[in-house]
Amino acid sequence: MAQKSNGAKAKKFTFTWINALQILTVAALLISMQVAVSSGAISKVFLATPTDIVKSGWGLITDGTLFPHLLVTLKEVFTGYFLAAAVGIILGFLWVLFPKLEQYMSVFCSAIMAVPKTAILPLLILWFGIGFQSKVVLIFLFGVFTILYNTVTGAKQCKVEYMKVASVFEASRAQLVFKVMIPAALPSIFNGLRLSAATALTGVVFAEMQSAREGLGFLLSQAQNNLATAKVFFIIILVTLISVLFVRIIAGVEYIFCHKWRKV
Amino acid sequence: MPTIQIKNLYKSYINSDGEPTNALENINLEIKDGEFVCVVGPSGCGKSTLLEIVAGLLSHTSGEVLLDGVPVTGTSRDIGVVFQDPSLYPWRTIKKNIAFGMDIAKIPKQEQEERLTKYISLMNLVGFENKYPSQLSGGMRQRAGIARALVMNPKVILMDEPFSAVDHLTRCTLQDELIRLRQEEKKTVLFITHDLNEAVYLADRVILLTPRPGKIQQEYRIDLPYPRNRDDAFLTHTAATIMTDITTGSRKDDVEYYI
Ligand SMILES: Nc1ncnc2c1ncn2[C@@H]1O[C@H](COP(=O)(O)OP(=O)(O)OP(=O)(O)O)[C@@H](O)[C@H]1O
Ligand SMILES: [Mg+2]
Numbered sequence: 001m002a003q004k005s006n007g008a009k010a011k012k013f014t015f016t017w018i019n020a021l022q023i024l025t026v027a028a029l030l031i032s033m034q035v036a037v038s039s040g041a042i043s044k045v046f047l048a049t050p051t052d053i054v055k056s057g058w059g060l061i062t063d064g065t066l067f068p069h070l071l072v073t074l075k076e077v078f079t080g081y082f083l084a085a086a087v088g089i090i091l092g093f094l095w096v097l098f099p100k101l102e103q104y105m106s107v108f109c110s111a112i113m114a115v116p117k118t119a120i121l122p123l124l125i126l127w128f129g130i131g132f133q134s135k136v137v138l139i140f141l142f143g144v145f146t147i148l149y150n151t152v153t154g155a156k157q158c159k160v161e162y163m164k165v166a167s168v169f170e171a172s173r174a175q176l177v178f179k180v181m182i183p184a185a186l187p188s189i190f191n192g193l194r195l196s197a198a199t200a201l202t203g204v205v206f207a208e209m210q211s212a213r214e215g216l217g218f219l220l221s222q223a224q225n226n227l228a229t230a231k232v233f234f235i236i237i238l239v240t241l242i243s244v245l246f247v248r249i250i251a252g253v254e255y256i257f258c259h260k261w262r263k264v
Numbered sequence: 265m266p267t268i269q270i271k272n273l274y275k276s277y278i279n280s281d282g283e284p285t286n287a288l289e290n291i292n293l294e295i296k297d298g299e300f301v302c303v304v305g306p307s308g309c310g311k312s313t314l315l316e317i318v319a320g321l322l323s324h325t326s327g328e329v330l331l332d333g334v335p336v337t338g339t340s341r342d343i344g345v346v347f348q349d350p351s352l353y354p355w356r357t358i359k360k361n362i363a364f365g366m367d368i369a370k371i372p373k374q375e376q377e378e379r380l381t382k383y384i385s386l387m388n389l390v391g392f393e394n395k396y397p398s399q400l401s402g403g404m405r406q407r408a409g410i411a412r413a414l415v416m417n418p419k420v421i422l423m424d425e426p427f428s429a430v431d432h433l434t435r436c437t438l439q440d441e442l443i444r445l446r447q448e449e450k451k452t453v454l455f456i457t458h459d460l461n462e463a464v465y466l467a468d469r470v471i472l473l474t475p476r477p478g479k480i481q482q483e484y485r486i487d488l489p490y491p492r493n494r495d496d497a498f499l500t501h502t503a504a505t506i507m508t509d510i511t512t513g514s515r516k517d518d519v520e521y522y523i
Contacts, residue, residue, distance in 0.1 A: 168343075168344070170368065172368075180353070186355070
């Protein structure tokens with residue numbers, strides 16, 4: 001019998017004239033930046049030449065300034081994100097198992113969720129200082145609700161039929177959760193994890209720019225104050241790359257868990 | 265003693281607006297040990313409701329359902345259920361899906377393997393053990409759903425339109441497999457279907473329900489040995505009789521309910 005292909009395999013990449021056009025566009029952009037700034041048409045304060053961006057980036061790496069700050073930011077992001085994931089997923093399942101708990105808590109959660117997180121930064125700094133803790137709490141708040149609500153939706157959407165099958169075989173509550181609800185909710189949970197991974201870095205960089213003595217956001221605002229525009233560009237690019245990489249890592253974990261049985 | 269006894273069974277659902285919907289009215293039915301009973305009736309007449317009540321998945325409003333003389337209060341390992349949509353877990357391989365009930369019952373791995381080998385070959389799924397449901401055809405998925413129920417060796421098997429989603433040829437094959445299985449394993453079967461030809465081909469007895477609220481309208485005995493011939497004059501005649509009874513029986517009601 002013919003076997004259906006898995007569907008998970010990536011399409012082979014072929015280079016088309018559209019790709020060529022895209023590369024040309026980027027090259028044209030970079031060259032015009034270079035020319036515009038070095039000729040003085042645009043002031044160095046507003047824009048930086050690509051060569052200056054690379055140079056200042058290289059400088060930050062070689063003089064040892066970058067890595068301590070990078071490390072601080074990564075630590076804050078991962079700690080906050082990990083806490084948000086753990087609390088969001090576990091609380092999500094508790095809500096589904098004990099609907100009373102959801103009834104009680106959901107109004108408070110909605111209220112906290114509605115508060116713009118960046119607006120409570122001053123409070124967080126007051127309570128947790130300008131260091132590690134306030135950033136972790138902020139990232140936690142940035143991510144936890146997305147993960148929580150995605151988990152709850154996923155677990156609730158667990159098809160009635162799946163539950164019926166489990167109850168025909170007299171699954172216990174724990175078996176129901178671990179063998180049916182969690183696997184059924186995985187796609188939705190990963191959706192929440194991916195969404196909050198994308199915002200986690202935004203949160204921390206913003207917080208570090210407001211008040212911190214270390215971290216990429218701090219470096220960024222320092223560069224801004226010194227009108228070191230090339231540095232600003234470099235850090236923005238770096239932060240973007242980290243953010244993309246982070247989302248990719250989560251997608252990779254999802255792939256490991258799910259690729260065999262569904263398209264990821 | 266009959267395996268399943270249903271006495272004066274009533275079921276009404278309470279809708280979201282608080283209004284009751286009567287789904288079943290005064291059902292009385294006895295299914296003997298080893299008997300194969302088909303339930304047919306117009307869409308929405310309460311067939312699935314009846315099956316789920318017998319399975320212990322749904323509570324009834326009044327009356328009694330007994331399994332070997334004991335009231336059914338919840339699901340039981342003596343009853344296996346095959347659903348219309350096989351409802352396999354997409355994250356489990358076929359083999360792991362079939363083993364699901366045994367995992368839940370914490371049956372030792374060694375015994376699991378023995379039973380799996382038997383039912384995987386019985387249901388013609390050899391070679392597909394490690395595939396995922398999305399990689400299988402509808403007929404194979406349905407066979408896996410049946411294997412998942414059989415592997416627990418239940419006394420009674422309840423099947424809710426198990427073959428309605430597969431093509432005609434596969435359906436015929438599955439019907440023959442079911443007959444063979446039932447001969448070999450001596451199961452009591454309650455089988456729900458829309459297909460009258462299927463009902464008369466499979467069953468010792470066919471029960472016709474009226475449109476909602478479902479009452480038993482008529483019973484038909486099919487005292488014909490297996491294996492049967494699909495074109496058997498008695499079978500086709502009985503199917504035609506049931507069809508006529510459905511149309512005449514429901515003419516006074518809503519025409520929408522015709523099969
Ligand atoms: N949860 C529910 N709440 C309210 N009414 C329901 C519910 N489930 C079923 N019903 C109603 O009860 C009646 C019987 O439903 P049931 O699913 O048993 O019918 P059925 O005979 O299996 O139909 P089909 O042949 O289409 O599968 C239907 O009219 C349906 O609208
Ligand atoms: Mg039904």
